Each structure stands twice: as C-alpha cells, then as structure tokens.
Amino acid sequence: MAEVATFATSDQLLVVIDPVARRTDGESVRIAKDVLSAGAATKVCMPEGPEEFARVLARRGSRRPVLVGDDRALMRTVSLLYRQRELAGCALSMVPVGGALSLAGALGVPTGAVAAARAVLDGVVRRMDLLVDDSDGVVLGALRIPSLPSPAVPSPAGSGHASWLRTCQSLVRTLVPARPAREPLVGEPRFGPARLRVEVDGVTLVDLDQPVETVSVRPAASGLAEVEVRPASVGAEASPLCTRGRSVTVSGADFRYRADAVVAGPVRTRTWVVREGAWGLTLPG
Structure with a gap:
C-alpha cells in the first residue's frame, strides 16, 4: 500500500448510508453523520436498495464518497465502481457500521464510529491491490475454496432400533417421490477433499490427482497474490503448498468459493488476476 494524498476539511463529502446500517445501529449512524458534518460540507443520501445505491454513486460528481x-x-x-471503470479514480472512505466488520478492520479502517469518521476527515488514501476474476468479480481481502461436502455418515447397524428405522425409511421412499439431492448449505459439517487443479502464473501447483482440503488466495504486496493449498492428509498432517504470483487459475469438478463474505459458484474453472494499486481507501494517517 502507498500513501497518495491527505484531504482538506473543505472537501465536499457524499455520505451514503447503507439501509442495513440504519436498521442495525442507528446510533452509530447518527454519530458518524454528526462528526462528518461538523468537519466538512456533506450531502447525506440514504438509498433504499441496490439500484438506488448505484444511482447515488453514479451521480456523485466531484464529491468524495x-x-x-x-x-x-x-x-x-x-x-x-470497478464495473463502471471508475474505481481507479475514486478514493473511498468508510465508517463501518453493522454486524459484519471483519474485512473493514483487516483493511485498517477503525471500527468505532467516531474514530472512523475522524479518519475520513484527516486520513490519507492508501492504494491497495485487488483480485479480479474472469467474470468481473472482485476480491478485496481473501478468497477461499472450501472442500466439497461428503456423503452423510451412516448410522451404525446391529440394533433392533436401527433395523426398524431402515424399514420405515424404505417404506417412506416407496410412498414419496424421490427429490433431487439438496445443495449443501454454507457452514454445514462433514466436508471431504476436492480434486482441483491450481495453476499460478501458468505453473501447476497441485493437480487433479492430489485431493486438497482448501485453497486460499489473498492480495499480498507489489501486485502479487499469496496462494496456499492444503493437501488432504492421510495419517500425519500434510504441509501446505505456498507460493506467490500474479494470476491464479483453479479448475476441476464444480466448486464454490467464498470471495470475502460472499459465496459464489458453482463453476468448473475460474481465473483471478491481481490488479496492483487498483483502488484507494482512506485510512488513519
């Protein structure tokens, strides 16, 4: 990260308040508005949904969002902003309000309303790397590919109760039409290894013949991504495979992945490329 500029309190601010923040912590929202309004000329917008949110950003003019x-x-x-190709020229500021604030904290934004608002007024913009995939998706902090769900573990046999239960289950299956298997929910237990090919800058780090537990990718520094693959262990725990590179391609059986806090997929292949200094975030000086 590199410092770009400090701000004068005479800057005009476009304060965009997310509806979730208003519902979950109205007091912190009020504090942030008071501190920002006392230190700079502000225009406050409270969009109700994603479309209005996008329109507000598009019409920001010279105001700093x-x-x-x-x-x-x-x-x-x-x-x-990335999809509008306006991210490079727009320095973002943030006052974290809500339940999920781990990403903001990891990026260096103060998580208290007063401290964060003061950083907006007196901080500096730091350029940060960004992971961008081949569908225009972005990753700010971390990408993680979890293992595939494994089949449910059967109950032990041998008791009369178990035999009775299996008989009832068989009868139910004859009476109720079969349904397609349910997609696993995020966070469900019983995960098994996946078979994926992971390539970093065109070099294969792990191939389909080596089951893996997890793959994680995060922007590191100087336009590089830090890649860690944890092979499935048999007996003793296997050591992770670690490397750095500018592009990461993962392919294999259908897989889902978590980009920051959002789960995406399933996909058969996806490539992420590091964009060095692609976006700016205001942080304490």
Whole structure:
C-alpha cells in the first residue's frame, strides 16, 4: 500500500448510508453523520436498495464518497465502481457500521464510529491491490475454496432400533417421490477433499490427482497474490503448498468459493488476476 494524498476539511463529502446500517445501529449512524458534518460540507443520501445505491454513486460528481455500512456494503461499492471503470479514480472512505466488520478492520479502517469518521476527515488514501476474476468479480481481502461436502455418515447397524428405522425409511421412499439431492448449505459439517487443479502464473501447483482440503488466495504486496493449498492428509498432517504470483487459475469438478463474505459458484474453472494499486481507501494517517 502507498500513501497518495491527505484531504482538506473543505472537501465536499457524499455520505451514503447503507439501509442495513440504519436498521442495525442507528446510533452509530447518527454519530458518524454528526462528526462528518461538523468537519466538512456533506450531502447525506440514504438509498433504499441496490439500484438506488448505484444511482447515488453514479451521480456523485466531484464529491468524495463516504460509505456508512458493513463489509458487504463495501464490497458492493467497490464492485460497482470497478464495473463502471471508475474505481481507479475514486478514493473511498468508510465508517463501518453493522454486524459484519471483519474485512473493514483487516483493511485498517477503525471500527468505532467516531474514530472512523475522524479518519475520513484527516486520513490519507492508501492504494491497495485487488483480485479480479474472469467474470468481473472482485476480491478485496481473501478468497477461499472450501472442500466439497461428503456423503452423510451412516448410522451404525446391529440394533433392533436401527433395523426398524431402515424399514420405515424404505417404506417412506416407496410412498414419496424421490427429490433431487439438496445443495449443501454454507457452514454445514462433514466436508471431504476436492480434486482441483491450481495453476499460478501458468505453473501447476497441485493437480487433479492430489485431493486438497482448501485453497486460499489473498492480495499480498507489489501486485502479487499469496496462494496456499492444503493437501488432504492421510495419517500425519500434510504441509501446505505456498507460493506467490500474479494470476491464479483453479479448475476441476464444480466448486464454490467464498470471495470475502460472499459465496459464489458453482463453476468448473475460474481465473483471478491481481490488479496492483487498483483502488484507494482512506485510512488513519
């Protein structure tokens, strides 16, 4: 990250308050508005949905956007500006309000309303790297590919109760039409290894013949991504495979992935490329 500029309190601010922030912590929203209004000329907008949120950003003019919201609101804002090809020229500021604030904290934004608002007024813009995929999706903090769900573990046999239960289940299956298997929910237990090919800058780090537990990718520094693959262990725990590169391609059986706080997929292949210094975020000086 590199410092770009400090701000004068005479700057005009466009304060965009996410609806989730208003519902979850109205007091912190009020505090942020008071501190910002006392230190700069502000225009406050309270969009009700994603479309209005996008229109407000598009019509910001020369005002500096200040987001009052949580991690998801930050991700949505960065994604919108990237897809509009306006991210490089727009320095974002943020006052974290809401339940999910781990990403904002990891990026260096103060998580208290007063401290964050003061950083908006007196901080500096730091340029940060961004992971961009081949469908125009963005990753600010971390990408993670979890293991595939494994089949449910059968109940132990041998008791009369188990035999009775299996008989009832068999009868039910004959009476109720079969349904397609349910997609696993995020966070469900019992995960098994996946078979994926992971390539970094065109070099294969792990191939389909080596089951893996997880793959994680995050922007590191100087336009590089930090890649860690944890192979499935048999007996002793296997050591992770770590490397750095500018592009990461993952392919194989259908897989889902978590980009920051959002789960996407399933896909058969996806490539992420690091965009060095692609966006700016105001942080304490």
